[in-house]
Amino acid sequence: MDSVDDFEIDKRVVDKLERSINRYIKEQRMLRKDSDLDETLEEVFDRTTIMTLYKLMNKGVIDEFHGVVSSGKEARVYAATAPDGTELAVKIYLIKTAEFRKGRIKYIVGDPRFEGIPPTTRGIVYAWASKEYKNLELASRAGVYVPQPIIQEKNVLIMKFIGKEFVPAPTLKELSYVSDYMFYQVIRQVRLLYSKANLVHADLSEYNIFYYKRKPILFDIGQGVLTTHPSADVYLVRDISNILNFFRVRGVSVPTLDDVIEYIKG
Ligand SMILES: Nc1ncnc2c1ncn2[C@@H]1O[C@H](COP(=O)(O)OP(=O)(O)O)[C@@H](O)[C@H]1O
Ligand SMILES: [Mg+2]
Known part of the structure; x- marks a missing residue:
């Protein structure tokens, strides 16, 4: 009731x-x-x-x-x-x-x-x-x-x-221009999320990141799981792949998936 x-x-x-x-x-x-x-x-x-x-x-x-x-x-x-x-x-x-x-x-x-x-x-x-x-x-x-x-x-x-x-501020998807720098800004946030908040977003993509006042702001984080969740690594790889694909398609030369994962977990 x-x-x-x-x-x-x-x-x-x-x-x-x-x-x-x-x-x-x-x-x-x-x-x-x-x-x-x-x-x-x-x-x-x-x-x-x-x-x-x-x-x-x-x-x-x-x-x-x-x-x-x-x-x-x-x-x-x-x-x-x-x-x-x-x-x-x-x-x-x-x-x-x-x-x-x-x-x-x-x-x-x-x-x-x-x-x-x-x-x-x-x-x-x-x-x-x-x-x-x-x-x-x-x-x-x-x-x-x-x-x-x-x-x-x-x-x-x-x-x-x-x-x-x-x-609402534009999401990454809505930006007309993205740079290498923005890519690193995003990855740094994911790293901080992982290492300090012990969380994996699990639905990360260009649709769920605002770019506002020159900062990436992660949102729509309901699917986020603790890094101890049995599938946390699978979700992290999926998140990072989405981000790499987005920036790659927009012409940014991005590092390999393994390197980024290592940086995030390291
Ligand atoms: N904190 C916020 N400030 C401004 N707009 C927001 C905020 N949170 C969500 N929105 C707006 O709502 C949209 C959908 O929000 P989101 O949390 O991604 O919901 P959904 O689960 O439907 O994808 C965003 O793309 C944005 O336009
Ligand atoms: Mg959303």
Whole structure:
């Protein structure tokens, strides 16, 4: 059962949340056929998610939402602001995405931090959001460039917004030019992630690295596993191969996979 803690309902917060959701509905109406709308709405704003967002607004974490910046298969990302004006990224994992269960369990099993997760879709989605949050925390504490995590509650993860005026920074994929230097910057972050945070990203590619203020910022780190995970090495090789391929295709002369792996682990 969804538990609703005892609290007084703050009408102003409810109004604000309602305005945010209504804005979302309006936006979506322009984007798609009416017949899809109810389904889409329910997919993101199910009852528990609404309660969670309400609580986060009530607690003063979120002041206002500013629209969707990304609608992935598994999560929606919203730009929002904190009461002090800080720009936030609010990542809402969709409960109704059953695919989650099939593809993602292997990243959770084998991770001692996630023992005893109830094997329901909801349980797995919450575990996933919590995993991304914890990975961001580990990485952030180790000094790796990642969006600073702020809070995670159920399927909602809040972090600092990378970019400005609610426009996300470009990812490596979106850059028109990349250099050798950028390649080494990225590899250094992966090395730091490995050696100081004891993590392997496990979904690293040009799509999950922002380039902002001349720094690569790794994100979308929910799949990240501890270096002790039985498949950590396989994931590391896959991550590095993606990065090598990306830079190679863009004309950067890159070292061999073995050399890079040795540098990261060395
Ligand atoms: N911290 C953030 N700041 C700004 N934009 C973000 C942030 N996190 C995610 N986004 C935006 O949302 C998109 C998808 O985020 P991501 O975490 O990769 O989700 P998915 O799991 O759907 O791939 C990013 O490409 C970016 O445009
Ligand atoms: Mg992504």
